[in-house]
Amino acid sequence: MTAPAIAPDAIAYDDVTVRRAGNAIVDRVTLKIAQGSFVALTGASGAGKTTLLRLVNRMVRADAGRVRVFGEDVADADPPELRRGIGYASQGVGLFPHWTVAENIAAVPWLLRHAPRRRAARVAELLDLVELPRDFGDRFPRQLSGGQASRVGLARALAAEPRLLLLDEPFGALDPETRVSLADKISELHDLAHLTTLMVTHDLADALTRVQRVIVCDAGRIVADGTPASLVASTHPAVVALIAAPLDQADKLAALRHPELVR
Amino acid sequence: MLPDRLAAHLGVSAAAIALAIVVAVPLVMLLVARPALRGWVLAGAAVIQTVPALALLALFYPLLLVIGEVTQRVAGFGIPALGLLPSLLALALYALLPLLRGGVDGLASVPPETLDAADGIGMTRRQRLIQVELPLAAPIVMGGLRVAAVWTIGAATLATTVGQKSLGDLIFAGLQIEDWSLVVTGCLAAAFLAIIVDMALWRIETGLGERAWGKCLLGLGLLVVLVVGVTGWYWSKRAPVAEGERPVVIGAKSFSEQYILAELIAARLRAQGVPVTIRSGLGSVIAFRALAAGDIDIYVDYTGTLWDSALGNKMPAPRGVMLATLTAELPKRHKVEIAASLGFENAYALAMKRADADRLGIETLADLATAAPRLRMATDTEFQSRLEWRALQAGYGLKFARLTSYTPTLMVRALQSGEADVITAFSSDGRIAADDLKLLADPRGALPAYDAVLLIGPRRPELKARLAGLAGKIPVEAMREANWQVDRDTDKRTVQQAAAWLEARAK
Structure with a gap:
């Protein structure tokens, strides 16, 4: 037994199953993510990684088992309230096209009825944090580049100072240079804001050098879980395939074998 | 005649669109929640659209008569089957398709990642609808509403045929007595109404898109002033009818x-x-x-x-x-x-230009039967479904080279311009003497x-x-x-x- 004084895990999956049309897309997963950790959730497409992420803010409901966030069962929470407390940057960013950048960033504070002045101050702070000029606040999303939009999405997710940040494929369709700078920015904000960050990504290259823990899913189950370096030892075909996957393969292997060199 | 027709026209159009919106909103919500129903409901609305507005209006009359009879028996009160009610129902039904299409397509046009973000940051369903879905769907929804409004204002001219006052009164009367200024006045007035309403709705649409609430209010205000002002003026001008003394x-x-x-x-x-x-x-x-x-x-x-x-x-x-x-x-x-x-x-009779009849030696319907295969016949729109036509077939066995139907006025024109050789005519028609037409005799007494x-x-x-x-x-x-x-x-x-x-x- 652990001592009761120890802080609960940021996220705890307890024997969780999600079924779609009779198939288990998340299959009896038990998993704990400690507070303050930076975790990448990866796997081939259809492996169930996004579903695992979306269980946390109840965008998906578990058919069996429990998901706890900071010790609270999400099934007992009011979904909008739960979600306002968790930073979420979705696949494709999903900025509201009819709202300005400032309004997009201030969306959650607005939902939480923060005062206009407090919201404006927070928007300015976040624009600085994601390194966008302050006058971008008046722009509309259509006037942003892909990288800029991703940064605004990140700022929106952090606006209400959540303790937990969920990122679903944050690098989407960005060009390599932008990916690197965004990954650095995420990593920096993770440390700065004392966040627990769970990030879904299908591409290990950007994550490996920055995260502390990589979880590999396959067919709804977890097939590998450990430090980036430990993955090399895995003999599971899904992990092997992932490591052997396309794109600058040599770099990846180098990063896996000698993370200290890349860092 | 124009001001009160204009007011009545605007009143019935506005009421029909309002009714259609009241029906369309929950239907759109249902269709968004259950996409499986979408095909069926939209196909149903499309079928209604294929019925000519004139026929749709006419169909509501007998339908309401039957319903009125039932309510009379069951509940002891009847419902008016003529005038406002059938016009309102038919026009509202007619406006339904563009409204449903606009609503469904508009809401479906909101990108899924935007909806996901709205849910993910913790918007309630209601907040998502009002803050995200409606503003983003607005251009397409309002487009549907504008189409519905313009169609309804146009189709409302046909409400005349079921006894509803409208600008159609001018158009129908003008067409009949060939008073083109009356026809043009009616058409222009309807077009004018349609343009004003469309402009007001367009203002609301752009206002919603730009979140310029002033523009929305301006458009809305224009609509309210138009509808309330004109119809209100009309009601105030109506001669008071003494209690119990229905004209x-x-x-x-x-x-x-x-x-x-x-x-x-x-x-x-x-x-x-x-x-x-x-x-x-x-x-x-x-x-x-x-x-x-x-x-x-x-x-x-x-x-x-x-x-x-x-x-x-x-x-x-x-x-x-x-x-x-x-x-x-x-x-x-x-x-x-x-x-x-x-x-x-x-009475119905068949008529020819006197010169043609004399040239072909046609005096009677029996003579006509012999020459008919080389002649073109034009009838008014209802003649061919009437018993006279069957009686003529039975009595004389008429078979024409071509058989066309026209509105009565255009039928006479067809004869004058040589597009038709024989037309139906009415024995009390003033044109018979004026145009020197020959009414063909009916020796067998076939025509009633x-x-x-x-x-x-x-x-x-x-x-x-x-x-x-x-x-x-x-x-x-x-x-x-x-x-x-x-x-x-x-x-x-x-x-x-x-x-x-x-x-x-x-x-």
């Missing part, structure tokens, strides 16, 4: 003779201190049903028409038998009474008699005594002349002037 409603089908006779009856009743209103432009079958149902109180119909449409006889009978049977049967079957026989006949009779509905039996003086007072020559006064192109008289002229001869 006598005089019906008229959509041709000159009917307009003139309605005015003549109106003048006679007014002279006796009876308040009256006229509902003109009614479809032929609708007029009789409206009388039987008490929606109108009096109108002029013809024995041959009634023989077929009211009594359901498929073969004609001799003149005397027809009149006697109708006089006896109509009160029993429909609670409708023949008050008087006016003294003239408006069409004596004009004054019909009185169940609600105002006292009208029989009030109008008894009209019996036999209108000879066919006088009727032809009165018709010609309004139908001719030069030295045209108004319907009221022709009615006054005829009244002077009917004393």
